[in-house]
Amino acid sequence: MHIDTRERNYIAISVLxxxxxxxxxxxxxxxxxxxxxxxxxxxxPNTVATPGVSPWGDPVEERVRELAPNKYEAYILxxxxxxxxxxVTIPKGASLTLYVTSKDVQHGFNIQGxxxxxxxxxxxxxxxxxxxxxxxxYNIVCNEYxxxxxxxxxxxxxxxx
Amino acid sequence: MYKTSDKLTAWFIGIGMATLFVGGSLGPIQKLEHVGIxxxxxxxxxxxxxxxxxxxIHAVLxxxxxxxxxxxxxxxxxxxxxxxxxxxxxxxxxxxxIIMVIGLVMAAIPILLNxxxxxxxxxxxxxxxxxxxxGLVLVVVGSWVAGYGFYATYLSWRKEHKGxxxxxxxxxxxxxxVMWQIATIGVAVELxxxxxxxxxxxxxxxxxxxxxxxFWFTGHPLVYFWLLPAYISWYCMMPKQAGGKLFSEPLxxxxxxxxxxxxxxxxxxxxxxxxxxxxxxxxVHFVLTFSLFVPSMITAFTVIASxxxxxxARGGTGLLNWVRHLPWGNPSFAAQxxxxxxxxxxxxxxxxxxxxxxxxxxxxxxxxxxHFHLTVGSAVTLTFIGIAYWLVPMLSNKPLWSAxxxxxQAWTWFVGMLxxxxxxHIIGLNxxxxxxxxxxxxxxxxxxxxxxxxxxxxxxxILGISGLLFYINMVGTVLQxxxxxxxxxxxxxxxxxxxxxxxxxxxxxxxxxxxxxxLIVVAYGPVLVNLISNMQLTSPGFKLW
Numbered sequence: 167m168h169i170d171t172r173e174r175n176y177i178a179i180s181v182l183x184x185x186x187x188x189x190x191x192x193x194x195x196x197x198x199x200x201x202x203x204x205x206x207x208x209x210x211p212n213t214v215a216t217p218g219v220s221p222w223g224d225p226v227e228e229r230v231r232e233l234a235p236n237k238y239e240a241y242i243l244x245x246x247x248x249x250x251x252x253x254v255t256i257p258k259g260a261s262l263t264l265y266v267t268s269k270d271v272q273h274g275f276n277i278q279g280x281x282x283x284x285x286x287x288x289x290x291x292x293x294x295x296x297x298x299x300x301x302x303x304y305n306i307v308c309n310e311y312x313x314x315x316x317x318x319x320x321x322x323x324x325x326x327x
Numbered sequence: 328m329y330k331t332s333d334k335l336t337a338w339f340i341g342i343g344m345a346t347l348f349v350g351g352s353l354g355p356i357q358k359l360e361h362v363g364i365x366x367x368x369x370x371x372x373x374x375x376x377x378x379x380x381x382x383x384i385h386a387v388l389x390x391x392x393x394x395x396x397x398x399x400x401x402x403x404x405x406x407x408x409x410x411x412x413x414x415x416x417x418x419x420x421x422x423x424x425i426i427m428v429i430g431l432v433m434a435a436i437p438i439l440l441n442x443x444x445x446x447x448x449x450x451x452x453x454x455x456x457x458x459x460x461x462g463l464v465l466v467v468v469g470s471w472v473a474g475y476g477f478y479a480t481y482l483s484w485r486k487e488h489k490g491x492x493x494x495x496x497x498x499x500x501x502x503x504x505v506m507w508q509i510a511t512i513g514v515a516v517e518l519x520x521x522x523x524x525x526x527x528x529x530x531x532x533x534x535x536x537x538x539x540x541x542f543w544f545t546g547h548p549l550v551y552f553w554l555l556p557a558y559i560s561w562y563c564m565m566p567k568q569a570g571g572k573l574f575s576e577p578l579x580x581x582x583x584x585x586x587x588x589x590x591x592x593x594x595x596x597x598x599x600x601x602x603x604x605x606x607x608x609x610x611v612h613f614v615l616t617f618s619l620f621v622p623s624m625i626t627a628f629t630v631i632a633s634x635x636x637x638x639x640a641r642g643g644t645g646l647l648n649w650v651r652h653l654p655w656g657n658p659s660f661a662a663q664x665x666x667x668x669x670x671x672x673x674x675x676x677x678x679x680x681x682x683x684x685x686x687x688x689x690x691x692x693x694x695x696x697x698h699f700h701l702t703v704g705s706a707v708t709l710t711f712i713g714i715a716y717w718l719v720p721m722l723s724n725k726p727l728w729s730a731x732x733x734x735x736q737a738w739t740w741f742v743g744m745l746x747x748x749x750x751x752h753i754i755g756l757n758x759x760x761x762x763x764x765x766x767x768x769x770x771x772x773x774x775x776x777x778x779x780x781x782x783x784x785x786x787x788x789i790l791g792i793s794g795l796l797f798y799i800n801m802v803g804t805v806l807q808x809x810x811x812x813x814x815x816x817x818x819x820x821x822x823x824x825x826x827x828x829x830x831x832x833x834x835x836x837x838x839x840x841x842x843x844x845x846l847i848v849v850a851y852g853p854v855l856v857n858l859i860s861n862m863q864l865t866s867p868g869f870k871l872w
Contacts, residue, residue: 167577168827173628180624184617191613191683200684202599204606210865246871271869272450272535274691278759281687285601287535288452288866292602305771309691309761311446313453313871314377317769 203284203292206265211288215243215269222267226251236260244273244286247315249306255324256298262323263295274309277323285310301327331417332407337722338424339400340715342431343393344801347708350388351794353381358747358787361766361780376441378765379872383438386447390703392431394553395466397711399423399473401556402500404718406477408817409496410484419476427469434462444872446763448542449522451533454868457526460518467511474504492834495579496563496819502583503555506548509843510591513544525868532864536603540858543594544851551590553703555583557710560663561630564714566820568660569653571637573820574629580833582629585622588843592850593619596681600690608854609683615850616681623674630667636823658733662713665741666706669748673701676752694755696762697748705744709737712797719804721815728803732796739793747786750779 169177194200209220217223221241229241229251238260243250245268256262266275266286273286277296284292298304308319356366360378367378375381403420407413414420436458437443443455481493481501493501517538524530562579566572573579595612598604635649643649654660676698679685689695720727727733754760754776766772766780832838 167830167833168575168824169578170575170632173575173578173625173632176628177621177625180621184620187678187682188614188617191685192610195684200687202606202609202684202687203602205603208603208861208863210863212865212867246869271453271871272539274761276691276759276761281684283600283687283690283759285598287539287602289534289863290536290602292600307759307761307771309759309764310450311379311382311763313869314379314444315871316379316763317765320769320771 200281203294206291206293208289209267209291211269214267230254239263239265242266244268245270246313247319249321252321253324255326257326258301259299261295261297264293266292271312272310273312276307276309278305278307298325301325328413329407332403332414333722335420335424336400336404339396339403343396343400346388347393348798350385350393353385355787355791357382358784362784363767365767377444377872380441380444382763383444383446387438390447394707395470398556399470401714402477405817406480406497406500409494410480412480412484414476415480415483416476419479420473423469423473423476426472427466430462430465430469433458433465451522451535451538452866452869454526454870457523460523460526464518471508474508477501477504492829495576496559498580499555499559499583502587503552506587506590507552510545510548513541517541530864532866534862534864535866536601537858537862539598539601543597546597547594548590551586553707555586557707558626560710560714561667563820564818565660565663566633566637567818568657569634569637570640571633572823574632574636574823576822577829577833578625578629580829582622582625584839587839588846589615589619592846599683599686605854605857611850613681613683620678656734658730658737659713659716661734662716662737663710665737666709666713669701669741669744670706673698673706677702689755691762692755693751693760693762697751697755700744701748709740717815719801720811723805724811725804725807725809726811728800728807732800736793736796736800739789739796743786743789743793747783747790750782750786754779
């Protein structure tokens with residue numbers, strides 16, 4: 167099969183470019199730990215909010231927990247059209263592990279200006295960990311359509327100085 | 328000889344254009360809402376219940392209906408001409424039109440009655456009226472039946488032309504239909520096995536993660552179902568319109584085969600941030616998606632080289648001067664060439680989307696509609712508009728009403744789309760502004776979003792004007808009394824190195840089908856087995872609109 171030399175070189179460079187990009191991404195994922203959500207556990211969306219059944223059934227004010235100094239976890243329940251708890255307060259420099267699930271439809275969970283961006287599905291638990299070094303208020307915005315009130319669905323993370 | 332197929336084509340693209348008119352009209356209204364100009368209160372009086380009902384109409388009509396109807400119509404036109412024989416079983420193709428129209432009507436009624444405000448992805452457990460899903464299934468089944476009509480014609484051609492290479496236009500079209508047939512198995516399983524019985528109340532629940540996975544099995548190859556007909560025009564027709572020749576025909580064939588093999592096993596790159604999909608399979612699909620960029624890169628080289636031959640034949644010299652000598656005054660050429668330029672930007676942002684963890688920065692932000700308005704909204708739609716500038720005159724036997732207006736239409740689309748997509752990419756990446764959201768009513772909307780939202784609204788408005796120019800031109804063409812003085816012929820580019828034989832493996836179906844099926848089994852088999860064996864049909868339906 168005849169291929170023009172210039173085109174052949176161009177194809178080789180294209181393939182090389184893809185390999186370089188892919189390698190860079192894998193390095194960022196595994197050497198620097200910038201990761202996507204991975205399967206954690208299954209829950210029943212019909213009972214997940216029932217007290218005593220799961221951490222998302224606990225009182226809202228008890229769903230943000232300090233596990234160790236500067237190490238927090240939060241169990242957030244997404245539902246049309248709120249996140250509960252809708253304010254999470256942590257100190258500057260703390261690491262926060264989020265466990266998010268939905269008791270109704272699909273939602274999105276994006277902490278604006280960060281790499282925390284997850285789909286929230288009924289029946290699944292989405293989890294990622296973030297560290298907040300800058301004090302301030304961060305919006306958590308639902309970025310998946312979930313009905314006519316979708317645009318009102320948000321919460322905040324307050325990072326205290 | 329082509330009377331039946333031409334008539335069918337006219338119906339298909341006519342219906343497609345009508346739906347694009349309705350769906351497209353809602354686009355600028357969405358962008359204006361984001362800057363505080365809310366026209367939905369006025370639209371309430373004609374029965375539009377919400378921003379999201381409008382968004383559902385916009386997406387379903389533009390992305391699913393307009394594209395599918397135009398593509399099937401275009402293939403009904405070009406396959407018989409490329410093979411130089413009429414449709415072998417024209418009744419199949421007539422049947423396909425009937426099924427697709429029934430499906431369209433059946434899906435449109437619940438959408439218009441606000442019973443299916445679930446957007447075009449209809450992610451369960453949002454639950455639409457069952458007839459919405461059945462209508463969509465019928466549109467897809469209709470397109471399958473059209474495919475059977477094409478296969479019958481192609482098989483009879485092969486019997487009559489033993490040992491001959493399939494003409495490239497026909498080969499690319501048939502490959503596209505075969506790929507579509509394989510790809511739509513995913514959404515067929517999602518709807519027929521899970522969603523439709525659930526929407527009728529026959530089963531109590533769905534598994535949203537499993538449903539999403541079946542959806543994206545179809546959802547990404549859907550992109551190539553839109554794009555490959557545009558590629559056929561870029562490879563096989565545009566060089567002719569530019570006075571050039573197809574630079575490397577064997578590579579063009581290879582590109583279509585690669586799209587057959589690689590279009591399907593990449594769908595998980597839409598699910599990088601899904602909680603229930605194992606990490607390893609996300610990486611496999613990420614690598615396969617990257618390999619899918621290679622045929623598009625080849626296309627860029629071959630098509631530009633083919634146009635350069637034309638530009639030089641028309642008197643162009645130097646490194647870039649030939650570009651100015653291309654037939655920019657021909658609206659069909661101008662529209663498609665500008666569509667290709669926009670596609671270059673769309674391809675780059677698409678690479679970002681499929682970049683595994685980089686996707687975290689832009690998933691479900693405005694970046695994504697910024698991306699796909701450059702691809703399906705420009706590379707595909709503006710190319711189809713460019714095709715219409717020769718196809719509609721040819722079908723109606725009437726000259727294009729105004730070539731000048733056509734050129735203006737192409738450039739306004741280009742400028743409007745540059746403004747809008749630039750703004751959407753920036754606010755998505757830098758400010759994490761969510762997509763699919765009635766931003767004008769969002770309590771968290773920030774003032775620093777405004778400049779870019781205004782740019783997007785200006786772009787959207789220019790696009791609306793561009794769309795109007797197109798429809799005025801089409802209506803003017805069809806309604807005028809003037810007839811064509813010299814008949815138009817379908818542009819078919821000659822091959823540059825015609826003396827070089829095309830190897831047989833580029834005209835052989837069996838090895839490519841085997842590779843395709845193997846890749847799908849390897850890339851999707853384990854992940855689907857995993858999801859199905861852990862399936863929990865626990866989610867009841869919700870109607871939250």
